[in-house]
Amino acid sequence: MRLSETQVYSITHILRQYFGEDSEIRLFGSRLDDSARGGDIDLYIEPELTDGNELAKALILSKVALVKALGDQKIDLVINRKGSSSLPVYQHARETGVVL
Numbered sequence: 823m824r825l826s827e828t829q830v831y832s833i834t835h836i837l838r839q840y841f842g843e844d845s846e847i848r849l850f851g852s853r854l855d856d857s858a859r860g861g862d863i864d865l866y867i868e869p870e871l872t873d874g875n876e877l878a879k880a881l882i883l884s885k886v887a888l889v890k891a892l893g894d895q896k897i898d899l900v901i902n903r904k905g906s907s908s909l910p911v912y913q914h915a916r917e918t919g920v921v922l
Contacts, residue, residue, distance in 0.1 A: 823920060824853045825863070832891040833865065834922050840880040840887070841901075842870020848919030851898075862896035865922075866915035869901060877901060 825833070837847050851864030871877050881899060888897050902912045 823849060824856060824858070824861075825849065829892060830922050833863075833888065836884055836887045836891060837865070837867060840884040841867055841877075844870045847922045848915055849922055850915040850919035854918070854920060862898055863892070864898045864900070864915070866900045866902065866912070866919050868904060872903060877903065 833849075834847055838845055846866075846868040848866040849864065850866055852858050852861035853863055869877060869880070871880060881901065885897065885899065889895075900911055900915055902909075902915075
């Protein structure tokens, strides 16, 4: 995994702050490949929050906080609300992702 311990701590701390302490957070995609270089940070979240307005606000505020903490890099947040339809990206992230 191509994230430092400090980056992992920042990511989990920020996302749990905005989406809820019991939210599941996984890293998936190219950052899992230690032999690769660069790439965006792909994060899968099953949030504790369920309200659509609260989720939208959490998405915006968490992205701002992540950029402040990690620097200006591409960060993709995939949010799977409990009880929503299962999209292929959700399945891929759950099967290949690493829980942070």
